[in-house]
Amino acid sequence: MAIATVNPATGQTLKTFEAQGPDEIEQRLARATAAFRDYRTTDLVTRAELLRATADLLEHEQDEIAHTMTTEMGKTLVAARAEAAKCVKALRWYAENGERLLADERPSAADIEDSGARAAYVRYRPLGVVLAVMPWNFPLWQVIRFAAPGLMAGNVGLLKHASNVPQTALYLGDLFYRAGFPEGCFQTLLVGADAIEKILRDPRIAAATLTGSEPAGRSVAAIAGDEVKKTVLELGGSDPYIVMPSADLDRAVRTAVTARVQNNGQSCIAAKRFIVHSDVYEGFVERFTAAMAALTVGDPMLESTDVGPLSTERGRADLEELVNDAVGQGATALCGARRPPHHRVGWFYEPTVLTGITPTMRIHREEAFGPVATLYPADDLDAAVELANDIPFGLSSNVWTDDEAEQRRFIRDLEAGGVYFNGMTASHPAMPFGGVKRSGYGRELSGHGMHEFCNVTTVWYGA
Template sequence: MTFQSINPFTQQLLETYPADSNETIERKLQQAERAFADWSALSIQERTGYLLRVGEQLTANKEQLGELITAEMGKTRKEAVSEIEKCAACCTFYAGHAEQFLADQTIESDALRSYVSYQPLGPVLAIMPWNFPFWQVFRFAIPGLIAGNVGLLKHAPNVFGSSLAIDDVFRKAGLPEGVFQSLLIDVAPVEGLLKDKRIKAVTLTGSGRAGASVAGIAGSQIKKSVLELGGSDALVVLADADLEKAAEIAVKSRMQNAGQSCIAAKRFIIDKQVKKQFTELVLQQIQQIRQGNPLDDATTMGPMARMDLADSVERQYHESVAKGAKPLTGGDQTSIQRSGCNVQPMLLDNVTPGMAAFDEETFGPLAVLVEAKDEADAIRLANQSDFGLGSAIWTQDLEKGARLASQIQAGSVFINGLMRSDARVPFGGIKQSGFGRELSEVGIREFVNVKTIWIEKPGT
């Protein structure tokens, strides 16, 4: 079996990669097991030193790595370089906080001494997507490796070049052989890996179907899993919001990375009092988007990553229009403006529950407008979703914003700001958006043994 990496803007073949043989997979598993014994024995300070050098490698090669991302999945060069910079910042963050996050925690009890120790589990399998081919990997790998685990990466086949480039970054930073390795495999070998006793846990970012399958297999083996799945994030705009700023951030959130982000604002839920004005402002922002060659810095939105992904968002558009949604830009009732993977930004009005654009995750440059009667109705609509990843509320009454945020069913709520992942705060969702958390103190403790140590008092 071979895998192809195809430039989504030009449709030119970039590279062909042969799949890892069963023998290669076994060799990498053995290397991971051996590496864990030595890597976990190092102090946190020693492991931190290695990961700081990883950050230095990323910074030194950010332009080259950014262009690789752009070639493989189509995001603009600026977005790609920014992704590499974010990975480097993650290295710096954990280097400065890992020792504190993983320090023994004293527990008051009737023992002479009792405390909690955080110890690594072993080799962790990471199943990662193509839309942020470096960041998705690094937000697992950096905390996971500093905690003392080792990583095996099964990346999306269309970004195997990025996968191997990540291997090269770790290698040039001097990490011991086997601490981080890529597996060039399809879906079929994953079940065997999850059932292998040497794999101690799994993290997956991907679709709900993939998450259910992986979690089911991991559960049957009594293995820890963390799932970051899809989202249909609500951006709630109340009547007292700063509409110009809200419209600017809404469009940025929805259209960055050609709309291919799990935490993008996908459903704009607007108080009916300001819906007309907000809609006009959103249209103005969409008109400023410039499509073209993603390597050209004048381009602000590149192509979608694959033809099948563009087909999917086109289907969701047409199905929603057939049920009464109103096209405002990007197409009409019979077609959308598209050339291959290059899909023009789309905005649908009159979107209601029961339409694909409301109920499903729309993974592309499709924004939808949903009218709310009042604040209570806006929160009801925001929660009327199988997903619960991120969300946003726009209001100038911050106390009200905080109160309403507590009512939204999601892993995060951003008030008057761009929804995003940040190494300093936990990231993850509820409902069909998954379970477990990445990043922050919470994320670094996902793949550790939280071990209680109890020392009895003498003579008791």
């Protein structure tokens, strides 16, 4: 894939970039290694001050980078501004909480005595240079949610971003340096996917984190495993959105629409499979379909637009293949299932609602990365859980019920990294984020995410 900015709303190539060659990659690896030697010794107060300076700079440039993101990958300008603001929040959160999260942990006095020690504690030390392989769908947030805890912990980062968001990638590489981080602490690599293996195998790379597709995750995990290097993977998701009879149906419908079409439907944690109890199924379907059909598809730069284009022509084709396969096998499209006839250019696709989904259809088990919702009736809680778990993924889940006994069952039985009641899945700096099964392993955000790339060191003093 060429490294280029191609406007998804028009299909026009705006700017192309040459991939960095071996010499430049080597320079950046050397620079990162040298930076880590010094940066790892900085105190936590200094690191927090640098994160705050980065937050201030990003906040000042919020509109500029929002326009860049919308131009490169098609999210609405409203969503792009919100993404930038979320990044500012995360930077400040780690600046405020990093020292607490990285504080030494001390066992109980009884355990220290039992170990034969005079004193003992656990210290979190940085690992080194971490390679971050990041996706295009949240081109700022996905990077910041790694970089903020990583830099606070004393690591340094090398970013290999998606090839269709090069200007956002370069902005990130420059942002931390302009905010005052020492040269080499965070750098962007403009390289294709074919360069990842050699970089990851370089002994100067200590670990890697990837957010992306399952095939990409398998590849990085295999290489890192061969090199015995730590990885964190956040891969695909096909999250269930379960609605039980006690739910506030109007709120559940309104939230369901947002949960499905956020980021033009291109979010791993977007609700994709809507599993609705039979007692309220017809009412939900009628209201949900009407709300999806009423969404405005159009220019993502306009404040009035609800759904912009998909990020790439290939992405739209993949989504169409899933929908056509389902309809060809008997599924019913209650709305959408086509390209908007009034958009002759750009990679637009109408918000779509499908019913009659069966296990033989690809969309039952594959992730639909676009504004396409599948609906399933469930006769009871057991049927809802079975449907929710009947996929290879386990990123997050959404459940609408006011019944406490039902809530306990869902917490116990849903195979997912998160269970969100009476709302939609959303990441927050204070909450760990990640999945199970083929949605990956490890966690981002919170103290858990910070500690993933720390050398958790036992310090023991003999009596």
